[in-house]
Amino acid sequence: xxxxxxxxxxxxxxxxxxxxxxxxxxxxxxxxxxxxxxxxxxxxxxxxxxxxxxxxxxxxxxxxxxxxxxxxxxxxxxxxxxxxxxxxxxxxxxxxxxxxxxxxxxxxxxxxxxxxxxxxxxxxxxxxxxxxxxxxxxxxxxxxxxxxxxxxxxxxxxxxxxxxxxxxxxxxxxxxxxxxxxxxxxxxxxxxxxxxxxxxxxxxxxxxxxxxxxxxxxxxxxxxxxxxxxxxxxxxxxxxxxxxxxxxxxxxxxx
Amino acid sequence: xxxxxxxxxxxxxxxxxxxxxxxxxxxxxxxxxxxxxxxxxxxxxxxxxxxxxxxxxxxxxxxxxxxxxxxxxxxxxxxxxxxxxxxxxxxxxxxxxxxxxxxxxxxxxxxxxxxxxxxxxxxxxxxxxxxxxxxxxxxxxxxxxxxxxxxxxxxxxxxxxxxxxxxxxxxxxxxxxxxxxxxxxxxxxxxxxxxxxxxxxxxxxxxxxxxxxxxxxxxxxxxxxxxxxxxxxxxxxxxxxxxxxxxxxxxxxxxxxxxxxxxxxxxxxxxxxxxxxxxxxxxxxxxxxxxxxxxxxxxxxxxxxxxxxxxxxxxxxxxxxxxxxxxxxxxxxxxxxxxxxxxxxxxxxxxxxxxxxxxxxxxxxxxxxxxxxxxxxxxxxxxxxxxxxxxxxxxxxxxxxxxxxxxxxxxxxxxxxxxxxxxxxxxxxxxxxxxxxxxxxxxxxxxxxxxxxxxxxxxxxxxxxxxxxxxxxxxxxxxxxxxxxxxxxxxxxxxxxxxxxxxxxxxxxxxxxxxxxxxxxxxxxxxxxxxxxxxxxxxxxxxxx
Numbered sequence: 144x145x146x147x148x149x150x151x152x153x154x155x156x157x158x159x160x161x162x163x164x165x166x167x168x169x170x171x172x173x174x175x176x177x178x179x180x181x182x183x184x185x186x187x188x189x190x191x192x193x194x195x196x197x198x199x200x201x202x203x204x205x206x207x208x209x210x211x212x213x214x215x216x217x218x219x220x221x222x223x224x225x226x227x228x229x230x231x232x233x234x235x236x237x238x239x240x241x242x243x244x245x246x247x248x249x250x251x252x253x254x255x256x257x258x259x260x261x262x263x264x265x266x267x268x269x270x271x272x273x274x275x276x277x278x279x280x281x282x283x284x285x286x287x288x289x290x291x292x293x294x295x296x297x298x299x300x301x302x303x304x305x306x307x308x309x310x311x312x313x314x315x316x317x318x319x320x321x322x323x324x325x326x327x328x329x330x331x332x333x334x335x336x337x338x339x340x341x342x343x344x345x346x347x348x349x350x351x352x353x354x355x356x357x358x359x360x361x362x363x364x365x366x367x368x369x370x371x372x373x374x375x376x377x378x379x380x381x382x383x384x385x386x387x388x389x390x391x392x393x394x395x396x397x398x
Numbered sequence: 399x400x401x402x403x404x405x406x407x408x409x410x411x412x413x414x415x416x417x418x419x420x421x422x423x424x425x426x427x428x429x430x431x432x433x434x435x436x437x438x439x440x441x442x443x444x445x446x447x448x449x450x451x452x453x454x455x456x457x458x459x460x461x462x463x464x465x466x467x468x469x470x471x472x473x474x475x476x477x478x479x480x481x482x483x484x485x486x487x488x489x490x491x492x493x494x495x496x497x498x499x500x501x502x503x504x505x506x507x508x509x510x511x512x513x514x515x516x517x518x519x520x521x522x523x524x525x526x527x528x529x530x531x532x533x534x535x536x537x538x539x540x541x542x543x544x545x546x547x548x549x550x551x552x553x554x555x556x557x558x559x560x561x562x563x564x565x566x567x568x569x570x571x572x573x574x575x576x577x578x579x580x581x582x583x584x585x586x587x588x589x590x591x592x593x594x595x596x597x598x599x600x601x602x603x604x605x606x607x608x609x610x611x612x613x614x615x616x617x618x619x620x621x622x623x624x625x626x627x628x629x630x631x632x633x634x635x636x637x638x639x640x641x642x643x644x645x646x647x648x649x650x651x652x653x654x655x656x657x658x659x660x661x662x663x664x665x666x667x668x669x670x671x672x673x674x675x676x677x678x679x680x681x682x683x684x685x686x687x688x689x690x691x692x693x694x695x696x697x698x699x700x701x702x703x704x705x706x707x708x709x710x711x712x713x714x715x716x717x718x719x720x721x722x723x724x725x726x727x728x729x730x731x732x733x734x735x736x737x738x739x740x741x742x743x744x745x746x747x748x749x750x751x752x753x754x755x756x757x758x759x760x761x762x763x764x765x766x767x768x769x770x771x772x773x774x775x776x777x778x779x780x781x782x783x784x785x786x787x788x789x790x791x792x793x794x795x796x797x798x799x800x801x802x803x804x805x806x807x808x809x810x811x812x813x814x815x816x817x818x819x820x821x822x823x824x825x826x827x828x829x830x831x832x833x834x835x836x837x838x839x840x841x842x843x844x845x846x847x848x849x850x851x852x853x854x855x856x857x858x859x860x861x862x863x864x865x866x867x868x869x870x871x872x873x874x875x876x877x878x879x880x881x882x883x884x885x886x887x888x889x890x891x892x893x894x895x896x897x898x899x900x901x902x903x904x905x906x907x908x909x910x911x912x913x914x915x916x917x918x919x920x921x922x923x924x925x926x927x928x929x930x931x932x933x934x935x936x937x938x939x940x941x942x943x
Contacts (some may be wrong), residue, residue, distance in 0.1 A: 219741035313783040315766035318799030349499035361484040363520035
């Protein structure tokens with residue numbers, strides 16, 4: 144079954160790190176340049192994320208995310224470069240359009256911030272099994288029901304997609320034309336909604352009965368199949384990130 | 399020692415007027431294997447749910463009387479209605495009819511899925527591991543350990559569902575028609591596994607439509623009718639009753655033979671459909687001969703057909719097959735490629751290589767909707783097919799979409815509903831019907847389209863004796879009208895009785911293709927394909943020995 148998880152199980156040092164170490168990296172990577180307040184901070188963190196992505200064999204999987212945000216970045220540069228309220232110094236002109244230094248610098252700050260967040264999140268999402276992450280959250284005190292809701296999404300959405308395909312097949316086989324022009328396909332979409340929703344509701348009801356008979360409502364503390372402790376690498380990672388945050392704070396204060 | 403006591407148990411579902419369980423009083427001893435039989439709607443599933451506590455805790459409704467676990471003395475026993483399901487699940491396990499809905503939906507491997515209940519109830523890790531290994535060994539699912547539960551075939555999924563319940567080590571195991579979606583070999587495996595459990599002292603309650611199996615394995619059987627207990631006795635006593643047909647039960651053939659005598663039943667002269675010389679089949683043959691005289695009998699020609707969902711796992715390999723207008727059953731183990739083959743014939747899937755010809759025309763250029771005028775396909779799960787709010791609208795949907803006039807579509811729909819025994823339910827919402835009725839709605843909705851070919855995917859699932867008889871009549875009627883009926887089936891008795899031709903599929907290849915008489919006497923072939931002989935053949939062989 145296809146999953147909606149982006150996790151890539153490459154069995155590298157990145158996938159072996161504790162999910163909380165990588166989550167802390169995301170927090171540190173995003174906050175450190177903001178605390179330091181310099182564009183170079185963003186470049187530094189983007190550089191680190193790229194090195195980690197390359198060393199973990201994940202860069203190819205991360206690039207589509209960059210392409211996805213390219214339109215947003217371009218829009219930011221256009222709007223801020225042209226219309227930023229503090230625009231004073233013209234930098235370049237394309238016909239009637241004049242781009243200002245202040246606006247472009249501001250756009251660069253926003254753009255780099257977005258890219259930094261994107262790469263650090265990509266690192267986390269691509270190298271962390273969501274099921275393990277939720278298990279660790281539950282171990283740390285997340286309620287069992289909240290954990291179930293999160294992980295079931297990864298299974299139930301693909302199931303609903305499969306159910307949608309089956310129902311479409313059932314309708315096609317009774318003469319409903321679903322192939323061809325856009326209007327034909329749009330018309331075929333309406334009779335699809337009711338059975339998809341109804342079957343999802345029926346399945347949900349039966350599944351909740353199934354959960355009940357497997358002790359889901361038990362008051363006892365849940366046990367876990369594996370023990371995941373913080374390794375030396377995890378401790379080193381935490382230490383480096385704390386160091387990074389400290390340097391950012393010092394940089395800010397001594398400027 | 400008494401394990402389970404029912405005291406005047408009454409139950410009514412919310413918004414219903416009729417009692418689903420009515421004044422049930424009986425006891426079950428520890429270690430007994432009790433069968434639960436009755437027509438659809440008799441209350442079997444409700445009774446299963448009541449032992450587990452789903453009735454009344456989960457389904458609510460009006461509840462009276464008591465179920466006591468552990469003894470007749472109330473002081474020592476657990477009263478089901480007063481105990482949370484989370485507590486009851488340590489003593490009672492329930493396996494659903496549909497394994498898909500028994501999966502947690504939150505685990506990505508079979509191993510983790512089986513562990514789910516144990517984790518919830520706080521069992522220590524080492525014990526969880528020990529129990530999982532033992533139960534996977536018992537049910538022969540060790541090889542499925544790292545597979546995603548949702549990627550498994552129906553039979554595999556049912557064994558995982560059973561494992562996920564057994565691993566809780568319940569004292570009472572309740573099984574609600576657990577083999578209805580399994581191939582014969584997998585069904586037999588479940589029965590054997592259950593018998594092994596019985597030997598370990600576990601109490602078993604099993605609702606089932608396969609009377610032969612219950613007769614072979616059960617200590618006692620409860621006969622239910624409209625929520626009431628008609629009888630609770632040994633299989634011999636139950637199946638010797640003269641009035642079983644009044645309760646929608648057909649006794650096992652072996653009991654019929656013992657009771658009426660083999661000669662009287664003509665069991666030894668019993669022939670499969672292909673060689674039977676009844677008036678019905680003569681009429682069907684005459685009709686077919688007349689039709690064949692003006693167009694060729696060949697319906698489908700399958701040439702070098704290969705198909706796979708993922709490149710590394712081929713489902714069908716270089717398959718060549720001609721299908722004519724004889725009634726044809728496709729049999730084989732779960733995962734053999736049966737549903738994939740019929741979906742390809744219907745155009746719902748496209749071949750990776752090879753071609754399919756319908757009446758000498760390549761179907762690759764046609765959409766599924768175009769083929770709908772000629773080829774009708776009833777899906778295995780009726781809920782995939784139903785989407786209107788009235789039964790009549792649902793049944794008219796197909797005819798209207800293939801261009802029938804509204805009046806004609808209505809006439810055809812009413813006729814189809816009458817054929818499947820649903821007259822009077824035209825204005826009912828299909829979702830308010832029971833599964834066996836919804837299945838019949840799905841059959842009627844394709845039948846009303848009056849197609850030349852009718853493909854049925856597991857039509858007997860959830861059907862009791864009466865439902866199966868209705869389907870038999872339908873198949874014979876269509877055969878008489880000269881239509882081609884192609885069906886996927888796991889019920890070998892039904893196949894032997896209704897189909898002229900039997901195609902055995904295994905691992906995406908045709909292992910056998912002949913009449914039932916030939917196929918069901920080829921023991922080597924049956925073994926390879928994980929099939930079993932129909933009861934009539936077994937009985938005849940016994941006499942020969």
